[in-house]
Amino acid sequence: GGLLFFARAAAATAHRMLLVGVAIGTVFSALVTALAASGDPRLDGLLSWMAGSTLDATPQAAGVTVAAALCALALAPLVRRWLAILPLGPSTAQGLGLPLGGARLCLLLLAAGMTSVATLAVGPFSFVGLMAPHMARMLGLSTPLAQVSGAMLMGAGIMTFADTLGRLVFFPYELPAGLIAACIGAPYLLLALTRQPQGG
Template identity: 35%
Template sequence: IGLNAGAAFGLIVFVTYFHALEGNPSLLIPLFTFGGGLLAAAVIVLLAYDRQEGLVPIRLILVGIAVAAGFSALTLFLSLKLDEDTYTFASRWLVGNVWGRDWIHVLALLPWIVCLVPLTLMQSSTLNALTLGDAVASSVGVRVQRQRLLLLTLAVGLASASVSMTGGIGFIGLVAPHLARRLVGSLHQYFLPVSALLGLLILVSADTIGRSIFAPNAIPAGVVVAFIGAPYFLYLLTKTK
């Protein structure tokens, strides 16, 4: 829904001011990507919100596609103003790459994962209720619009933190959940952790393939994931009624 594009915009803003993605300043990267993701989410909510129906998921997706295109254009515009070396490094980062990360990047990402992942898992029962429809969820005591905004904020935080360290590898978010649902069903107390583990497995496998099979000219993990994920996603579309 455009969160990755907003986070990538925040990353480019960071690079524009600090001209580096390494060292102590890299601890600030998640803050900038979260700001970009939050800005994208605010624009999406503003454009998708309906006074009578509130936030409708399908409208969020459609508006998110348009907002993602807009933020991608802004990201490209700012990146063209970088010097050649910084632009090359930033572009490889944005396309999705984990090679060359250091412990400083782990420290920058760790607080976001430790805080937000448990909060997200605690929302499993709410997510289960929302899958039954807004009316049913409301009837069992779920404050639909309030919870949807909370879940959107958690998604912004997790997506932005991930983009800050690995770039925008969007197809993991499309492929891993579908595989997890086939394995454990739709109950979110099982579905969410399995999705996360599958996403981790896909990322590590893509990075290994990109660096080993295509050596010495390593291919970023994001390119490998897109190459594998796009056909699978098209397969899912053809099989979905």
């Protein structure tokens, strides 16, 4: 909600949306630091959640997440035209009759809703969200519907791999899956950036 409000107030562009997101993230990081300094007994649970741990995930949370994923798959065909046209630029999109503001808002709300459900269940998996779409494009998936479906499957695979590895590396102790995903994702993204053409 805050992101949408400030983005609209700042005449949202990709760079401004990024800056707004960074600013909001900084505020919440400060709140977490303040909580850590207070010695609140709830801190352990919060830190575990922030690391992206599946240890406390419940069947109810898993069921809600599956339902949200199925809803996303059902809605993807309805918005694939928007996803295909928006990358062409605002002028072209409007020329093709796309309701630019409404389409962006609907897609942003859909993405935010799906992300929120997954984050509430197991915590933030930022690098999975960054890696999965990139890997889907690398596989040659070019249409919006194929990219969305491929990214969902890639994300699920990365998360499952990270969770399994986190349970085995220091058995019987468990490392958070989000930490493992970050250790894999950061080098991958740095490598992908160094291999990307300068003009790309």
